[in-house]
Amino acid sequence: MLVDYEEDVDFSKYQTFTVESREARAANQAVSLSPIVDRRIERSITEALQAKGYEPVEAGADLRVIFHTVTHTRTEVNDWRVGASPFRRHPYYGYSSYSFIDIYEYEEGTFIIDLVDTETDQLVWRGASNKRLGWTAPSQEEVDAIVERIFLEYPPEPDTVP
Numbered sequence: 001m002l003v004d005y006e007e008d009v010d011f012s013k014y015q016t017f018t019v020e021s022r023e024a025r026a027a028n029q030a031v032s033l034s035p036i037v038d039r040r041i042e043r044s045i046t047e048a049l050q051a052k053g054y055e056p057v058e059a060g061a062d063l064r065v066i067f068h069t070v071t072h073t074r075t076e077v078n079d080w081r082v083g084a085s086p087f088r089r090h091p092y093y094g095y096s097s098y099s100f101i102d103i104y105e106y107e108e109g110t111f112i113i114d115l116v117d118t119e120t121d122q123l124v125w126r127g128a129s130n131k132r133l134g135w136t137a138p139s140q141e142e143v144d145a146i147v148e149r150i151f152l153e154y155p156p157e158p159d160t161v162p
Contacts, residue, residue: 003153005125009117011155017054017115018061019045025066033069040140041067044147045113052151063124064116071109071133078102107133113150125154 005011019042022035033041045065046056054063079101108130115125127150138146 001130001149002128003126003150003156005156006122009124011125014062014117014155015053015055016057016061017049017063017065018057018059019065019067025068034137037137037143040138040143041147043140044143047144048147048151052154061118064118066114066116067112069109069111071107074106074108074132076102076104076106078104109133111146111150113147115154125156127151127154 022038045067049065050056109132110128110130112126112128114123116122117124129146129150131146
């Protein structure tokens with residue numbers, strides 16, 4: 001998990017938020033999630049921020065919440081090399097060994113949540129989480145767990161700011 005934030009921002013001044021719509025996000029980036037997963041994420045973000053004392057509003061919010069995902073194809077190579085000693089042949093004929101090599105390709109997804117100060121239009125906080133993707137879309141419980149993990153360190157504690 002990755003968290004980054006603007007160190008000179010007073011996060012206690014933020015009281016309200018709005019989650020940027022799918023249409024607004026599509027204008028600035030490729031939207032790869034289905035509308036169903038989008039709604040799950042919006043619900044989860046709204047609940048997480050409300051639990052931290054923030055109020056969702058339609059207009060005039062202190063923070064604009066933008067989320068997006070990025071996927072990468074990863075390759076995992078496991079070399080199960082087996083040495084010569086357990087598979088030794090007759091000493092006069094030399095040694096024998098063999099190796100198993102497993103190669104797997106899989107998709108890894110990064111889920112990113114950005115908080116933008118609406119007054120300055122500057123990014124003030126970013127949280128991200130990586131996960132190996134499965135064959136099915138994430139359930140509401142899985143989305144809730146990811147969002148909760150990302151927001152664990154939000155807002156940054158004043159005494160943890162260097």
